[in-house]
Amino acid sequence: MRSLILATLVALCASLTHAAPTGTFRHAHNVGFGAQSSLDPASKGRVLQIIEKIQSRLVRPGRSGKPEPDLATAWEPNDDGTVWTFHIRDGVRFHDGSALDAGDVVYSIKRVIDPDYGSPARAAVKMIEHIEATGPLTVRMRLGSTFADLPLQLMDPRLRIIPEGSGETVDQTGIGTGPFKVEKFDPDGITVLTAYEGYWEGPPALARIEVIGVPDAQARLQAFLSGQLDMERGIAPVLRRALDKSLRYQLLEIPTGNWMGLAFRTDMAPFDDPRVRRALRLVVDRDEMLDLALDGGGVVSCDTPVAPNDQYRAEMRCPPDPERARALLAEAGHPDGIDVDIYVSSLDPSWPVIGVAYQEQAAEAGIRVNVVNAAADGYWSTVWMKKPAFTTSWGERPADQALNEAFHSSAKWNESHYSNPEFDHLLEAARAELNFAKRRALYIKAQDYLAKTSGTMIPFHVTQLVVLSNRVTHFDPVPNDALRWHLVAVVD
Numbered sequence: 001m002r003s004l005i006l007a008t009l010v011a012l013c014a015s016l017t018h019a020a021p022t023g024t025f026r027h028a029h030n031v032g033f034g035a036q037s038s039l040d041p042a043s044k045g046r047v048l049q050i051i052e053k054i055q056s057r058l059v060r061p062g063r064s065g066k067p068e069p070d071l072a073t074a075w076e077p078n079d080d081g082t083v084w085t086f087h088i089r090d091g092v093r094f095h096d097g098s099a100l101d102a103g104d105v106v107y108s109i110k111r112v113i114d115p116d117y118g119s120p121a122r123a124a125v126k127m128i129e130h131i132e133a134t135g136p137l138t139v140r141m142r143l144g145s146t147f148a149d150l151p152l153q154l155m156d157p158r159l160r161i162i163p164e165g166s167g168e169t170v171d172q173t174g175i176g177t178g179p180f181k182v183e184k185f186d187p188d189g190i191t192v193l194t195a196y197e198g199y200w201e202g203p204p205a206l207a208r209i210e211v212i213g214v215p216d217a218q219a220r221l222q223a224f225l226s227g228q229l230d231m232e233r234g235i236a237p238v239l240r241r242a243l244d245k246s247l248r249y250q251l252l253e254i255p256t257g258n259w260m261g262l263a264f265r266t267d268m269a270p271f272d273d274p275r276v277r278r279a280l281r282l283v284v285d286r287d288e289m290l291d292l293a294l295d296g297g298g299v300v301s302c303d304t305p306v307a308p309n310d311q312y313r314a315e316m317r318c319p320p321d322p323e324r325a326r327a328l329l330a331e332a333g334h335p336d337g338i339d340v341d342i343y344v345s346s347l348d349p350s351w352p353v354i355g356v357a358y359q360e361q362a363a364e365a366g367i368r369v370n371v372v373n374a375a376a377d378g379y380w381s382t383v384w385m386k387k388p389a390f391t392t393s394w395g396e397r398p399a400d401q402a403l404n405e406a407f408h409s410s411a412k413w414n415e416s417h418y419s420n421p422e423f424d425h426l427l428e429a430a431r432a433e434l435n436f437a438k439r440r441a442l443y444i445k446a447q448d449y450l451a452k453t454s455g456t457m458i459p460f461h462v463t464q465l466v467v468l469s470n471r472v473t474h475f476d477p478v479p480n481d482a483l484r485w486h487l488v489a490v491v492d
Contacts, residue, residue: 337366
């Protein structure tokens with residue numbers, strides 16, 4: 001009898017462990033890429049809110065942000081850090097039933113590093129000169145020079161592995177090895193994802209996820225409050241206290257390396273003068289701007305994109321100095337100040353606040369700011385990188401990637417068109433330095449140099465507010481890039 005009871009309990013536990021996926025989870029995305037929206041992870045229009053659930057990387061961030069195995073189980077460099085070998089997880093299958101092997105990895109990375117393809121993710125891994133399969137489940141990457149932090153770069157959320165030869169169709173099919181697969185892709189409407197029960201970490205708890213295109217932040221919030229969505233990220237800070245007191249919702253506060261700010265194109269007058277750019281940043285009271293834009297929900301930054309908890313973060317002070325800013329403008333030939341149009345959008349509810357706060361702070365130095373409201377729909381394709389000055393935001397990236405992708409003179413998405421040989425040299429020297437202390441010193445020097453010369457004002461890093469309906473469970477308070485979507489569940 002005792003053995004029968006034990007066997008029954010074992011069977012019951014097994015059935016619970018492998019329970020069929022159930023329930024539907026709904027959330028929105030901002031349709032920021034408009035008609036260019038795509039399920040190709042390496043494309044400009046990739047919709048990360050979908051891709052994060054359907055495709056996997058070789059390396060992913062753990063809860064601490066450090067590299068953790070995903071489709072690669074282990075990796076090791078040679079003695080000088082110029083050749084890296086990755087071991088690919090056995091037994092993984094794509095949504096179309098094909099088995100993952102080294103050929104898929106080689107194909108996926110080659111697409112990204114091919115300059116003719118023009119992937120925005122190329123800046124993260126362009127140090128890879130050659131990649132080849134050395135066995136069915138082993139891949140070797142040869143770099144152009146020593147690079148000690150390659151696994152950090154491979155955590156890039158766009159570096160997903162897709163089936164070999166699928167580059168022409170993946171933008172619509174989204175085939176990957178992630179916990180969910182695409183049933184219908186409609187970036188302007190409702191994209192439907194269903195559980196992939198063959199996922200290597202086990203079947204997802206959710207049966208279905210609907211990702212709904214809602215460009216306007218206020219409309220997304222209203223959809224959540226009316227029960228049409230189960231999650232909304234990036235909640236306006238002014239709502240934090242009200243939502244936190246409500247018994248109807250769960251509010252998560254998640255420190256991140258995400259940042260937002262103002263970009264001034266350094267290839268356009270008057271921003272082509274480094275004295276003007278320095279003046280534009282000296283007028284900012286960052287603590288005040290953080291309080292106004294995020295109700296204090298963030299960490300002040302002195303124009304470095306490197307996350308507060310990153311091992312290479314430079315600690316700097318940058319109090320406002322409007323008098324010095326006015327003097328620099330005079331030196332640059334603008335004794336009466338300058339007029340600046342800054343484009344903002346409701347795509348992010350904090351952007352208009354940043355624009356107005358900057359308008360008031362800059363006035364003390366004779367910088368006359370005109371805040372221009374641009375449409376949320378298609379903002380990234382019609383305003384970003386095109387207007388002389390505009391609001392911007394970037395997701396968290398490792399230090400080297402954050403600095404290279406947004407500021408290296410050769411970076412495709414160098415939004416401010418910043419070009420400085422000395423800064424480029426510092427980054428290249430840091431990448432080649434195997435000694436951690438020396439490498440860290442170089443990255444810190446690069447950030448200090450950037451803070452004095454760049455065309456981007458980065459006032460703070462964001463503590464992200466995520467609000468969930470009470471029916472959601474197993475949603476960890478980590479940056480979305482580290483969330484394990486196969487564990488998330490809903491209780492009806």
